[in-house]
Amino acid sequence: MQKRVSLKDIANKVGVSIALVSYVINGQEKEKRVGAEVVKKIREAAEELNYQPNQIARSLRMKSTKTIGLIVADIANPFFGHLARIIENEASNQGYTVIFGSSDEDQFKSESLINTLSNRQVDGFIIVPTEGTIGQIRELAKKKTPFVLVDRYFPEINASHVVLDNYRATYDATVQLINEGYRNISLCAYELDLIHMKERIRGYREAMQYNNLAENLHLVEIRPEHYKEDIGKAFDEIVAVQKESRALIFATNALSVYGLYCIQKKSLKIPKDIAFFGFDGGESFDLFDPPLSFVQQPLEEMGKESFNVLLNLINGSSKITQVMLSPALIVRNTVNT
Amino acid sequence: MQKRVSLKDIANKVGVSIALVSYVINGQEKEKRVGAEVVKKIREAAEELNYQPNQIARSLRMKSTKTIGLIVADIANPFFGHLARIIENEASNQGYTVIFGSSDEDQFKSESLINTLSNRQVDGFIIVPTEGTIGQIRELAKKKTPFVLVDRYFPEINASHVVLDNYRATYDATVQLINEGYRNISLCAYELDLIHMKERIRGYREAMQYNNLAENLHLVEIRPEHYKEDIGKAFDEIVAVQKESRALIFATNALSVYGLYCIQKKSLKIPKDIAFFGFDGGESFDLFDPPLSFVQQPLEEMGKESFNVLLNLINGSSKITQVMLSPALIVRNTVNT
DNA sequence: TTTGATTATTTAAACGTTTAAGCATATATT
DNA sequence: AATATATGCTTAAACGTTTAAATAATCAAA
Structure with missing residues (x-):
């Protein structure tokens, strides 16, 4: 140098x-x-x-680095990659740069990331919080560090967040399938103590109940570390027990994709043998024949909004902003079309 | 705060x-x-x-920020997302953090990113260089800024890089298809003045020539900004002209995915109507029935190696390291299986 | 011709570290 | 007893900025 x-x-x-x-x-x-x-x-x-x-010298003097820390579960996951990209653009437009880190859904990695980035004096954080990190988030709030939670949040903490209306996402998807005539509708979700998952499960559950299908309720809870095994088992069960009018909703993109893989492996046809409703887009959903239905998250809004909320906090606002964005249903492989 | x-x-x-x-x-x-x-x-x-x-104060005093700048084409692209993830891990293990930016294959964005990150005193760069940025790279070299080029490089510049053996990738894929009995093999590549693309084209070309198929050579050059239009046209032509023994190799992941989309749209069956060879993995390739063949890049090695080469440079080494990694063929949808 | 205001510039402290150099004091060596 | 060495701690400069305050020079007003 x-x-x-x-x-x-x-x-x-x-x-x-x-x-x-x-x-x-x-x-x-x-x-x-x-x-x-x-x-x-x-x-x-x-x-x-x-x-x-020299921005470092300037940062030291000004006590502001014009840098934000972005902590996602995994930057290699296209959902977070996209989100990161949108946040990067927004940040760059406002003269900020982004340091990122992947928590891997691990509370210890999360803690170490928050520390590292804090020590680098980021002006604020955008965080996709992980199970078991509520204490870390509380700590940030206590220190008055500006931060915004995205995708998930902790209802116990009064802090800014930008999330999907997860309840409505699965509620609408379930109702859509019911309207298409399906009765044996299962939801495949992670066994996870995070609000976004809980809400997705609740949306499905209530949609079934309100439509007098409570007895058909079939929730498949997948252990994140054993998702392949668990999804496999679930399929065996579904195929064995439900004989007709079968539909399957997946609560995340990763689950959707592996679910599709199983459907292929078992030579089931969509939507003839089983109807499919995925979460988040993905190249595969378009390529399928016929193309697949899924819940679409407003990623663009989510990214922009979270950065702008953070920017307000950085600029001294103490207003807590909680945003819930509406999902869109991309409906395609119905039996009727 | x-x-x-x-x-x-x-x-x-x-x-x-x-x-x-x-x-x-x-x-x-x-x-x-x-x-x-x-x-x-x-x-x-x-x-x-x-x-x-306070890392900022320490950085100022030590003239080392323990931060690297990562410039990719687009962090939302899973290829770069994965690469970023691997680099992030490697960096974190060695006590470094990563500031990233997406150039969008735009030379002006690239320049502005390099400047911004330089001013933030990153200790070095890992860069996926874009068309028209050779001057920027030369400038970095001139200033003795440590940097490593990944995925692509400039043969005119004597600098460290870590890339795939792109020639071998398409050469091997072409030979594989020839061995499977295909004769009308086309390559779908970007019209781009970057070495990785040139090499992929050369690999295909020479494989055809060495196997006396020069007259069947059919190179489809796609304009990056009009890829949908151009791929569509290419398909019309292929279907019209070639009647049998058709095979299509795609030179990037994005091209592969859109190619698949077209194949679906035209109701062509793989491999019966047309054989397919993609680039880089991707969920869709596994989900296809039968699963699709593709060229696999050793992403893990690419990420780790590039960071380690950079680390050497940061630590004062002036040795230029140029690494060419071998691709692997994932062969699946052959007519023989 | 002093005073006051205006204009142009410098000085110096501060941000939070690191680290060479200096200064005491105690202990060991001759 | 004088000197050397070891021990424990402080001082102060440096990194490259920003910015309040001080200073100096010029000009206008009284």
Whole structure:
């Protein structure tokens, strides 16, 4: 790394003090009444030396890094990748950069990430919180660190969040299937103590109950670490027990994709043998023949909104903003079409 | 943001100088001969006040931020998302954090990203370079900024890189299809002035020539901004002209996925009507019936290797390391199976 | 011709670290 | 007893900015 040029270098070259150079570089030559001649010389010297400000020094002095920390479950997961991309764009438009980390749904990794990023003095966090991290989030709130939770949140904590209306997502999907004539509708969800999952389960459950299908309620709870095994078992059971009017709703994208894989393996046809309702888009859903139905999350809104809420907090607002975004049903493989 | 505790706070509490506290915090109490009693007091105070070092201040002083900049084409693209994830892990293991940015294959965004991250004093870069950015890369080299190019590189620049053996990837895929008995083999690639694409095209071309199929050579060049239109046209042409023994190789994942979409739309059956060879894995390839063949990139190696090469450069090595990784063919939908 | 205001510039502290150098004091060596 | 060495701690500069305050120079008003 070659030595970078600093304000001092410009000051020396022009023969003025560092302060003047700083004023000019920051466009404060008017307020600070810098002489026209000097302004010109400083500008030229900066240009000539190709001066680039040292953000680290500036951050130290200003106590603001113009950097946010983004903690997702896994950046390799396209859902979070997309979200990250949208947040990155929004941040960049506002002069912020993003440091990211993947928690892997592990509370210890989450804790270590929060610490690392805090020590790097990020101005705020956007966090997809993981099971068991409620204490960490509480701690952030206690320290008055600006942060926004996305995708999931803790109802016990009064903090800003931007999430999907998960209840409505599965409720609507279930009703859609009921309207299409299905009766044996199962929901495949993670066994997870996080509100978004609980809500998705509740949406399904209530939709079934309100439509007098309580006795057909069939909730398949999948252990995240054994999802392949558990989904496999669930299929065996469904195929053995339900003989007709079968439909399957998946509560996450990963579950949907592996579910599809099983459906293929068992040579079941969608929607003839079993109807399918996935979560989040994905290339496979379009490629299927016929294309598959799924719950679509408003990712763009989710990303933009979460950054903007965070920005407000960073700028000193203490208003807590809780946003619940509406899902959209992309309905395609109905028996009727 | 609550005021964070600094070395000074600890020093005041214990009643010693800041220097002593720094020594103890950094585990230098032996070398710097700090009294046992004082060490204990400082440790206790640090614990009690929950001291967390300010990395920004440390960075300024040490001229090292323990941060790297990662510039990919698009973090939302699962290929880059995975790569980012692997790099993130590797970096984290070595005490580094990652600031990322997506260039969108746009040279101006790339330039602005490089500048922003440089000003944030990243210790080095991992870059997936974009068309037209050779000047920016040259500039980095000139300034002796540590960097590693991944996925693509510029043969004109003597710098470290970690890439796939792209020539072999398409060469092997082509030969595989020839061995399966296909004769009318087309390659669908981007019209792009980047070495990885050129090499993929060359691999296909030479495989055809060496097997006396030069007259069947059919290269479909897709304009990145009009890929849907161009792929559509290509299909019309292929279906119209080639009547039998048809096979299609795609030079990137995105092309593969949209290609699949077209194949579905045209109700072509794989491999009966047309054989398929994709690039990079992807959930859809497994879900297809029968599962699809593709060229697999050693992502794990690519990520780890690129970070380690970068780390060497950061640590002062001036050795240029150029790594070419071998692709693997995942062969599945052959006519023979 | 002093005073006051205006204009242009410098000084210096601060942000939170790290670390070389200096300064006491105690202990060991001759 | 004088000197050398070891021990324990402090001082202060440095990293590259920002910015309030001080200073100096110029000019206008009285």
